[in-house]
Amino acid sequence: MKIAVGTKNPAKLQAVTLAFEKMGYNATITGVNVPSDVSDQPFSDDETVRGAINRATAALAAGAYDFGIGLEGGVVDTKYGMMLSNWCAIVSPQEPVSLGGGVRMLLPETIAAEVRQGRELGHVIDDWAGRHDVAKGEGTIGILTHGHITRSAMFRDAVICAFSPFALRGDNA
Numbered sequence: 001m002k003i004a005v006g007t008k009n010p011a012k013l014q015a016v017t018l019a020f021e022k023m024g025y026n027a028t029i030t031g032v033n034v035p036s037d038v039s040d041q042p043f044s045d046d047e048t049v050r051g052a053i054n055r056a057t058a059a060l061a062a063g064a065y066d067f068g069i070g071l072e073g074g075v076v077d078t079k080y081g082m083m084l085s086n087w088c089a090i091v092s093p094q095e096p097v098s099l100g101g102g103v104r105m106l107l108p109e110t111i112a113a114e115v116r117q118g119r120e121l122g123h124v125i126d127d128w129a130g131r132h133d134v135a136k137g138e139g140t141i142g143i144l145t146h147g148h149i150t151r152s153a154m155f156r157d158a159v160i161c162a163f164s165p166f167a168l169r170g171d172n173a
């Protein structure tokens, strides 16, 4: 099956590769640069989901693909503090959109405060961890869980969840 992923981010592309390997499908995976059409730092589940759907839809339209996948990272402020929000959207030519979410965790308040002031999480976590391009590597979740859950592993599971309605039909292998 031919799959377009709406990003060139290596952590996200690795997540999709890991998901289809784990599910046992023979998939050709292509990363395509598409806009998310939401803000650079999504600030709610709704906005993060919309970014994922927009990326998936644009990726599917970029060529002759069976599925388009969008992966989007954002944050959600709650009464407990700011949480990571990560969503996978999968679209196909005939089916309604399917969604799968990533695991949640609270951000340290020092990070949350800077994001609330308007800085992108990717920049804040780079400074906080003294690293470069964390968003393309282990991700904030990887830094905060001491590498036990990387961004690729987190998005891998979100992809598997989002793909489950298609896999249930059993005709996509």
Ligand SMILES: O=P(O)(O)OP(=O)(O)OP(=O)(O)OC[C@H]1O[C@@H](n2cnc3c(O)ncnc32)[C@H](O)[C@@H]1O
Residues within 6 Å of the ligand: 006, 007, 008, 009, 012, 036, 040, 041, 042, 051, 071, 072, 073, 074, 120, 121, 122, 123, 125, 134, 135, 136, 138, 139, 140, 141, 151
């Ligand atoms: O190249 P693309 O696909 O755009 O990947 P991205 O990581 O830059 O873009 P996202 O839309 O997924 O994330 C939106 C913003 O939140 C940041 N972000 C979200 N989740 C993150 C994570 O786990 N680690 C680091 N930055 C994250 C990211 O750097 C962006 O500033």
